[in-house]
Amino acid sequence: METLGNSGEKKSEMCGIAGYTGAGDESILKNMIQAIKHRGPDIQDTFIQANLGLAHARLSILDLNPGGNQPMFSSDRKIAIVFNGEIYNYISLKKELSNKYEFHNNTDTEVLLYLYKEHGIKMLDKMKGMFAFAIYDFEDQSLFLARDIMGKKPLYYTTTNSCFVFGSELKSILKHPKVTKELNIEAVNQYLTFDYVPTPNSIIKNVSKLEPGHYLVVKNNHVVIKEAYWQHNFTKNDDITFNNASEKLDSLLNNATKKRLMSDVPLGVFLSGGLDSSTIAYYAQKNSSNRIKTFSIGFEDKSYDETNYAKQVAQHLDTEHHTGILTQNKTLELINKIYKNIDEPFADASLIPTYFLSEFTKNHVTVALGGDGSDELLAGYPTFVSNYFTQPLASLPNAIPSALLKMTNGLMKVNDNNISLDFKIKQYLRGFLSKKNHIHQLWLGSFTPDEKKRLFKPEVYASLQDNTGLNIIDSHFSNANKEWSNFDKITYYYYQTYLLDDILVKVDRASMLNSLEVRSPFLDKDVVEFVNTIPQKYKLKGFSGKHLLKKMMENKLPQNITSRSKKGFGIPLSQWIREDLKEEITSILLSEDSYFNQNYIQHILKEHFDKKRNHRKLIWNLYLLKFYMINNNLI
Template sequence: MCGVVGFCALGEAAPARAETLRAMLGAIRHRGPDQFGIYLDGPTGLGNARLSIIDLSTGQQPISNEDGTLWIVFNGEIFNHPELRLELEARGHRYATSCDTETVLHAYEEFGPDCLSRFNGQFAIAIWDTVKRTLFLARDRLGVRPLFYAQGGGSLVFGSEIKAILAHPDVAAEADPGALDEIFTYWSTLSPRTFFKGVRELPPGHHLLVRDGQVALEPWWEMGFPEPGPVRSLADCAAELRELLIDATRLRLRADVPVGAYLSGGLDSSTITAIIRTFTSNPLETFSIAFDDPAFDESGFQASMARSLGTRHHVVHASHADIGRIFPEVVWHAETPMMRTSPAPMFLLSGLVRRKDFKVVLTGEGADEFLAGYDLFKEARIRRFWAARPDSKLRQDLFGRIYPWIAGLTQGNASYASAFFGMGLSDTGARDYSHAIRWRTTARAKRFFSPGFVERVGPARSPAYPEGFDGWDPLHQAQFLEISIFLSQYLLSSQSDRMAMGHSVEGRFPFLDYRVVDFCNRLPPGLKLRGLTEKFLLKEVSREWLPPEITDRPKQPFRAPIQRAFFGPSAPEYLEELLSPAAIADAGYFNPRAVDQLVAKLRQGHAHSETDDMALAGIVSTQLVHRQFLSGFKPSPALDGSDDIKVVTVPAAPQQD
């Protein structure tokens, strides 16, 4: 795992300067503190910060092909690289290293952009062709690894994180009002937009080619839900998922350093951990979060699974004070406003992993999205069921089964359910039917926007819907929205990659193996969500390895405290000034009076809503992003002589008389 940076001229430009690449790499040192590499060729520059996991001795980047016509910097892992290497060597390619980075380069040399479909991995790629004078950028199918780009000073500038791009002297930070409006609806921006005007995300499953000053962006993979094939038995489907998960896990254990695993106490991470213990000889250490607040804590289930599997288990404790204290650092790594504090405990967890001298962990992300584990999927099913009989009181009571912690629902409060879940009930043909309530609830926090900011927002954008979407099963429509927005834009970014790499830790995700994804997307909906039983097929598979108290326990969403993290005895010192009327007015996003009223309400401990919590997290994180990146950007120090840096410089062509 690594970080990549670079730039490529879109027209006439001055020669690339090593100092610029040193500054850009210094900004993402945390992504790869082991080694660094710089490549200079006229106005083009590439840089790499390496977290060495495979081929520790000879894998320093940049790396070239045999004749030096192609050069690569790479962030990620290609888990099937040994098999690809054999194929490429049989085709005549010769290797100078044992790392997967070189396999990516030879595959590109052999197959061009079509090589991407051969990779089983998570990656962000930058390849410079010295003959064609082209820059090729690419990103994995689901956006596990980040990659951003912007234009500045006549060049396309790119980096694994936005702070690296902002460290380039020709790129300045400016907020995009429409982006914040999207975050206060969808919990994230809609790709390729970012919070920063002019800085774009390379969308998941896309590649980009810079040639002759032109930038061409194209998809190389698109997610869909094809019609299921011939009817298969439950046993056959379970057997195939079982084998896919075993192989996906086995591949993700490939490393030249120890590999650990996150153990949340839920079905997904427990399944992956059990596979490691059952089908490999790897000694295993597991890591989990314990919350001091019992409303969020799952440590009992975690400890039970660790004992059952015989792992060496480590726990980090997350208090309200911890979450508030580290939140500025969390936002610095996330580089975006957030409507939740959930990334904070994940940042604490990766810190524990690093202190135990681990660089790699396997986790359970993806199972809820591709096998229908979230309550949102059940909620949408109940609403459609209720819409067929809107006068039914029994159908309203079903919400209490999936949301037992929401006051009023468990007592059969029909008026509460009718008011909240009944909004847009009959509009079952709406493309966003499954997510409309969530998005509407989040958007209520926009009441804190200042009038001047609202005027700058511009027209709202809607999610992009693929061809054929309207003909998909309602569950598949809901899954698409959850995967393309929540998973790719929020979960894998703010809560996963950034929080792990903030402590130089690489996460690996067996459920996101493209073969598992393709299999799950071909499954009939009833094998994923059967009635109100989530992840039905996965539960059938996991019974072989897990006790009933894990396979049969209800899904508990991963959440973290918000109000109590910022107010009360453990309130962080920075908060009062950050949310002062003067600071709010100076940034300009929010109405100082409205924010002051919210702060007074929460400080006094009055009853508050989920929207109040989301508004608080959104306001605090937005103010922090403004302070850290717009009004006072200070990137980490540039690389210096004490760093292990490999520098490759292409000599300038001789001048013609």
């Protein structure tokens, strides 16, 4: 949430929200909000009346002015809101409303109350920002919930026989005694391939995530409306020249970054030395009268370390740069700390360095800007380039790529370096072990359908409604506009899956566990809507993604920064699984459970330990799943 201080500058707050309609009481509501206290440790406020509970956890970036406390009510007490996020255009919205409504504080939350009073659900068309909120209309006796267009702020919900329950995190919802804590085996199946549970599902049966750009209305404890209020539009502006597109993107990114710099508190930028974070650092320094603070982390293993690039950019931009080193001992220490606090299994190992970066950054600032979203918007992942070669291979019978994969496994020596050549080739071939629409997910994810068939016990596998766990991919492609190109459909798929449930979840959980707010200029609404309309050839040229961004930044950043290939934010997991984590992982994976085939697990462990295969993705994925199940009594 943002507030406007006496100085005329914005003050920001981070929040967690929770609540219910129907059955519940004050102790239940307090337990729900305490479960997400880390999202707002300063104040936890609640409102209770018959059949309604609203709760809010507030972390004030600057002060604790009680006028900004939530739940917040309209002056006539007919509307109440709990809100998590920031509305970047709230000042202009307030001006539009000020002729009709009297405002009593300087928060964007109060603006939303009167925006709803004036426009109802149509208020969503006017909002620009990152948010998840719930508004209760006492006259209509309805609860209205919504989530921002890209899903930057999380929102879970469930309906039981006697209540509707919602919260910023799953752990909050599970504190309500009417919510049954039962493992969702279909979600487990999806997680094993995706490395996360894709929206709208959650790891707990009957608990859902609200999709980005959607709202729902609840009456009598039941969802009566659930609809999209915004959708991606890939209609191309084929008349725009490359130079005009570059100038437009330059202006939009500059404005998006400038809006996110407004703060009365110390603010910094995550700077890995890659193109995306360096771009944001450039615009942040350009719009700041003082040297901005930039933050990067390094690793002892040089194949994973990029601190020299970050230092080069910091020197070029003259930022106040800070570097932390994530040691092996520190990483091993963080594993239990992080994964005991994550509310769903999440196997992207870059969560660990992202957590450490957030922890390190929080020692200096309270708000940080990041470069997330650029790879999805501008085709930055190697998989977009790999898509060029899918047509001939995708038409082959599965037996051929399967044979090629078997051959490379025999011929290519296992290499533990970050995104090594043998890893890329083998992961690429795995993509063709399912149908065309599934290729990108198999490139990105862990278990293939055949591997899951071997992993699950026969009776569990037979019980699955979707034994591949990939039907959700088909639904995303079928939801895509038939007029869109295949490239745009793939971009849309990345928005709805990898960006939403991996990248944004990783950043949200890592930063929130450290009470750090992270803002993402690349995911500004105006930036997203513009980039969706530019021709594919401006994004992808030859074997290079992010062509437009690279050309736009080539005179603003060092040449080797704009031309270097994407590295990723990894840790030497393969080696650690064989060494320091071996005992812990073996103990967890070979513990008895009702779902998995122990012989197959022993097989993949032995191949990895003997360095015959690099099974780090499979082992890490399954380890974190079983760790979660044991920790949450779901085994």
